[in-house]
Every structure is written in C-alpha cells, then in structure tokens.
Amino acid sequence: MQALTPVPALEHLTPHDLVTYYRCPYEMELQHARPGPHGAPARIPMTPTEVVPLHRSPLFDPPTSRARAIEGRLDLAPSDTLIYLDEREDGLPVLFPPERVRIDPAFHGGEPTLHDAELGFSGRPDLIVRRADGSVYPIEYKSTHLFLGLHEAHGRSFDVLQAIAECRLTHQALGVRPTHGVILYGDVAGDGAHEGWVEVPYGDAEERWLRVALGQIRADRTRAPAPSERHCSGCEPNALGLCRYAAARPDHPSPHRAPLLLAAGGV
Numbered sequence: 001m002q003a004l005t006p007v008p009a010l011e012h013l014t015p016h017d018l019v020t021y022y023r024c025p026y027e028m029e030l031q032h033a034r035p036g037p038h039g040a041p042a043r044i045p046m047t048p049t050e051v052v053p054l055h056r057s058p059l060f061d062p063p064t065s066r067a068r069a070i071e072g073r074l075d076l077a078p079s080d081t082l083i084y085l086d087e088r089e090d091g092l093p094v095l096f097p098p099e100r101v102r103i104d105p106a107f108h109g110g111e112p113t114l115h116d117a118e119l120g121f122s123g124r125p126d127l128i129v130r131r132a133d134g135s136v137y138p139i140e141y142k143s144t145h146l147f148l149g150l151h152e153a154h155g156r157s158f159d160v161l162q163a164i165a166e167c168r169l170t171h172q173a174l175g176v177r178p179t180h181g182v183i184l185y186g187d188v189a190g191d192g193a194h195e196g197w198v199e200v201p202y203g204d205a206e207e208r209w210l211r212v213a214l215g216q217i218r219a220d221r222t223r224a225p226a227p228s229e230r231h232c233s234g235c236e237p238n239a240l241g242l243c244r245y246a247a248a249r250p251d252h253p254s255p256h257r258a259p260l261l262l263a264a265g266g267v
C-alpha cells in the first residue's frame with residue numbers, strides 16, 4: 001500500500017502581512033525574520049542574495065471602486081453595540097458608553113486574535129460593532145487623518161485590503177458575514193479637524209480577492225524588494241539597517257540600527 005503524502009501546512013499570514021507585502025515583499029520577509037510577539041519563531045528570508053528589485057509589489061490591487069471616504073464623526077446609531085475590543089491595542093477611541101459594550105460570547109475566552117483555519121490566516125480588528133438588525137462590521141482605527149487629495153489612491157488601496165481581511169476574520173469568528181468594514185481616522189494631531197472613515201464593501205468579489213492574494217503571496221518564492229522613497233523611509237527593517245536595497249533612509253534612524261549589517265550588504 002502506498003504511503004500517504006502529508007499535506008503541507010499553509011504558511012501562516014496576517015492582515016499586517018498583506019499590507020506589508022503590498023508595500024514591499026522583501027519587507028514582509030525581513031519582518032518575519034525577527035522573533036514575533038508571544039514567542040513566534042523567526043523565519044529565514046527566502047529572498048535570494050542576488051535578487052533583482054521590482055518597480056512595485058506584484059500583489060494585484062484590491063477592488064477599490066466601491067469604497068467610500070466620508071468626513072466627520074463615525075455614523076453610529078443609538079442601538080449599535082460594541083461586541084469586540086482588542087485590549088492589546090493602546091489608544092483606541094471610546095466610541096460607546098459602558099452600557100453599550102456587550103462583548104460577544106465568542107470572545108469571552110480572553111484571546112483577542114481571530115483565526116481563519118480554512119485560509120491559514122489570523123489577526124485582530126480593533127473593534128467590532130453589532131447593529132440592531134444583527135449585522136456586524138469590524139473597525140480598524142488609525143490616529144492619522146483621512147487620506148484625501150494627493151495620496152487618496154495610495155491610501156485607499158491599503159484601507160481596502162485591511163478592511164477586507166478583517167471582514168473575513170469577523171465572518172469566521174461570528175458566523176455572520178459583514179457587508180462592509182470600516183477604517184476610522186481620528187486625526188489626533190489635528191484635534192479631529194480632519195477625522196473621517198472609509199467604508200469598504202465586502203462581498204463575493206472582495207472575498208475572492210483575499211483568497212487569491214493569500215495564494216499569490218504563498219506562491220512567491222522570491223519576495224523581491226520593491227524600493228520606493230515613500231515606503232523605504234518608513235520601513236522598520238530599514239531603520240534597523242537590515243536592507244541594502246532601500247531607496248531612502250529614515251530621517252530618524254533607530255538607536256538599534258546595525259551599521260555592520262549595512263557594511264556587509266545587509267541580510
């Protein structure tokens with residue numbers, strides 16, 4: 001009798017990986033090469049030493065045409081309740097009074113990470129809201145201002161892929177498929193003058209994009225750098241001196257920067 005070949009485990013990915021890979025695949029590899037929180041082991045980057053840098057990440061764009069950017073305070077109804085809160089996240093806004101915080105039993109175990117066993121995917125939205133009709137939607141909070149004007153197209157794609165990922169995780173956790181996700185901008189530096197939110201519809205097309213995107217990342221055995229001034233200047237591994245392909249160095253290098261790695265050609 002022929003021995004059964006074990007099915008290889010899916011490479012574990014998170015919404016953060018999607019965002020990072022969309023900026024630069026090599027940045028995701030360098031992030032994975034550092035020990036993760038809660039004892040997650042470091043991985044060896046698969047990027048070959050003599051890789052040819054790309055002009056942009058190969059991840060195809062998420063469907064953005066139906067996303068809506070809305071200025072002002074988030075539109076919450078008096079009957080809306082907060083059913084999930086990522087307590088590991090500092091600085092989240094208080095959107096609900098205590099009597100409207102009713103954590104769903106699905107989250108009573110105390111572990112805030114939401115898992116999707118089918119897609120090998122996990123992560124944490126900041127908040128999940130339940131409406132009076134039983135529908136739910138996740139919120140990702142950002143303290144910056146709403147992207148409008150110059151960086152609109154750039155910012156919108158990042159919003160959309162993060163919201164899609166969190167909608168899928170919310171669906172898996174609660175068994176209720178959100179019709180949309182929200183990225184909420186608090187504009188802390190501007191005292192809320194340019195706060196707002198982006199509403200990202202979530203349907204078959206968006207879920208399909210997520211499935212294909214995860215497959216595309218897993219199939220990429222090169223994970224090449226995609227240097228650009230904007231991305232490299234805010235890249236954490238770059239601040240640590242771990243990338244020799246950077247198009248720009250951060251204005252304020254980390255005190256942990258490793259000049260020897262740079263001198264030796266980086267990782």
Ligand code: SF4
Pocket residue numbers: 023024026027030225226227228231232235236237238243244245246247
């Ligand atoms: S410094 Fe630039 S090229 Fe290097 S990993 Fe970061 S974003 Fe990619």
